[in-house]
Amino acid sequence: MQVLLVDDNPGDVLLMQETFEELHVGVDVLTASDGAEALATLDRGVTSGRLPDLVVLDLNMPGMNGIEVLQTVRANEDLRHLPVIIMTSTAAEEEVVEAYRSYASSFVTKPQRPGEMTEALRSLDAFWLRIAQLPKT
Template identity: 50%
Template sequence: MTDPQPRIINVLLVEDDPGDVLMTREAFEEYLHNRLDVVTDGAAALAYLRREEPYTDAPRPDLVLLDLNLPRRDGREVLQEVKADEDLRHIPVIVLTTSQAEEDVLRSYQLHANAYVTKPVDFDGFIEAIKQIDHFFVSVVKLPTGS
């Protein structure tokens, strides 16, 4: 008996560092089979999630990977607005950041982040972290179907 194929999910990466975007794209292209969309600041993330211009046709993500230190709107503000919005709060948000500060970890969970992952600095560790996040949210847990 073989395991059923995991369903393909839509992932939104909110990240302003071009190197981290590139590594995440490589992980998705090489190892994962999910759709990855990228926005580079917090204001664009909220517009994407709310399907505002220029994202009116964007798919509703099944999972958000959110950096904390973003231009225009900080990741903490994005997280707070997402979790306060009845139409968006069901979407799991994984904080994926370089910060190891205890206050960032605590604040993220107070704002209802679903997980807090510190980005590994080396390429292989980063790829492995992305693969583990993907495996957990695609193969292990059941996500609500997008709307």
């Protein structure tokens, strides 16, 4: 099981990494601190045949923002099938609408406390990571 976390806040990344590792023994957590790094990581995954099972993407990043990353992923035939969860600290209605218009798989407001992060990632796990484990047809 592999998850790509894309967030420019090192504290949020560390919290999410620790929470995923708590929930899953053996989960491989990749990180990218901006959109360009995320896309480079995904391109390497296409080349190697080892794409992540889930992408957790922040919206507010310097350079390429999360919506631009999402739109690039959805425009790429090799990547468009990936579940991309937007997890961001803001939840303005226009951001939610834009994320879903760009085919986000889900939109989650980033919890501010560790216990809430565990609960948010547990709910993602219960749905998206379980789907990733289903046999491919």
